[in-house]
Amino acid sequence: QNSRRGNSRTPPVVVRFLIFFDFDETIVDETSDDQVVQTAPGQHLPAWLKDTYQPGRYNQYMQRVLAYLAEQGVTESDIRGVMEKIPATPGMLNLFQFLRARPAQDFEVVLVSDSNTFFIESWLRRNGARQLFHRVLSNPATFSRDGRLVLRPFHAHDCPRCPENMCKQVIVRDYVARRAQERGRPYQRVFYVGDGANDFCPALALGPRDVAFPRRDFPMHKLITETHEARPGEFKAVTVPWESAEEVAQRLRKLVAE
Template sequence: MAGIVVVFDFDKTIIDLDSDNWVVDELGATDLFNQLLPTVPWNALMDDEEASFAGKSIEDVAEVLKRAPIHPRVVPAIKAAHAMGCDLRIVSDANRFFIETIVEHIGIKDCFSEINTNPTRVDEEGRLRIFPYIDFHSSPHGCDLCPPNMCKYHSSHMLSGEQGLILERIQASVSAEGKKKFIYLGDGSGDFCPSLKLGEGDYVMPRKNYPLWDLICKNRDHVKAEIHEWSDGEELERVLLRVTSMASMEESSSELFSVDCKFEKVNGCP
């Protein structure tokens, strides 16, 4: 199944809540965070130690992340798709430390070939720093559908090199490798832009009754990919494995047709 790429959002898709909110609430920083939120961009606020982590250590943050709730069928679903040969990737507006801590803890880090998210580092004082994927002050991505720090599909011409390119870059790279089909899973409004960039033969799996689902329902004529909704981890597993099987059969049929055409040409058939 080398031709199938499965792209996962993270918050409310792989885990069952928003990881930023989970950490802020569990560490007792909710009141200060909410006070500052009207005047400070979300990504910058998550980089504020007192506003997001209440001055706790990075070890405290990691322990909170390891307690993040996840539906018991999500991990088996991801492992099954990986075992089937799908190329799994994460594209998320969370951050690298949060995502890597959780996926490593639940044993699925090696299932993903790539994680695209807001970068992090630990500074000299042992403090977790969180940065925007795109420096939206100097190099805006130019997409009105997405938050300023990340467009999950593309960037504007103002960005240099491949900075900011996510799904667009992935599509180009896998196309060069001969991979053809995409399956995209997400829940939020930031997942709508990349969903619009999927083509016929691709699949989008929006979480039912979440912002992505609502946007797709209002703009069905603009979505070319097949739509397969899900509501919880049990349904995510069932739908994902059904869709990967469908995509695999279509891929096999396409390859067989290609071989038949080559055979006919070799034998002089029209």
């Protein structure tokens, strides 16, 4: 039966390019985890709570922060309201408009972020951008019956560079491999738009035809520059730094026309 159904399907649109976006300080001009603190009493967290943070275990720390906020009576709509107001980075909404206006076979757009699904979905829906994204790959977050936003790790991995709940390189490699298998062919090019140190790791997986778009003078850009100097040839992708996402749109326009 499956094979009969398979034969009657119209062939899927084979998309030419895959573009990944980070969220915090890439799509939005702030860090969503910092912004949620605005919902706390006095808009700050108590010192005892901040002191529980341990390097590499940020996800667990945020789980405690969200539990504390729920205890203080912070509601789902309080959190959503704060997320919806985060400003986009310069030019980002124009870049989204450009991507939306392209034919379906040009870009598959994926969001990969160490924030969480509730923060991200709240912002995307408010800004009319949810439909643009084929997938949102982030730490799962859902509200429990008692009104607490419960955060879970995205996955487990062995990468020494990344926090234990998320290695974006593992996510990017798995996604690209799975989609190539489903499509029966690879993408012509893969793009990655990011800013942080955890965006450098996935960008290392890009090949010489791919393009890394690091936000200018942010950690991802600095790490790429340092790698080029210290270990030439290790970072393979073309690098296009940006201050406004308009610069990303300009480069994509050229690549699509090739």
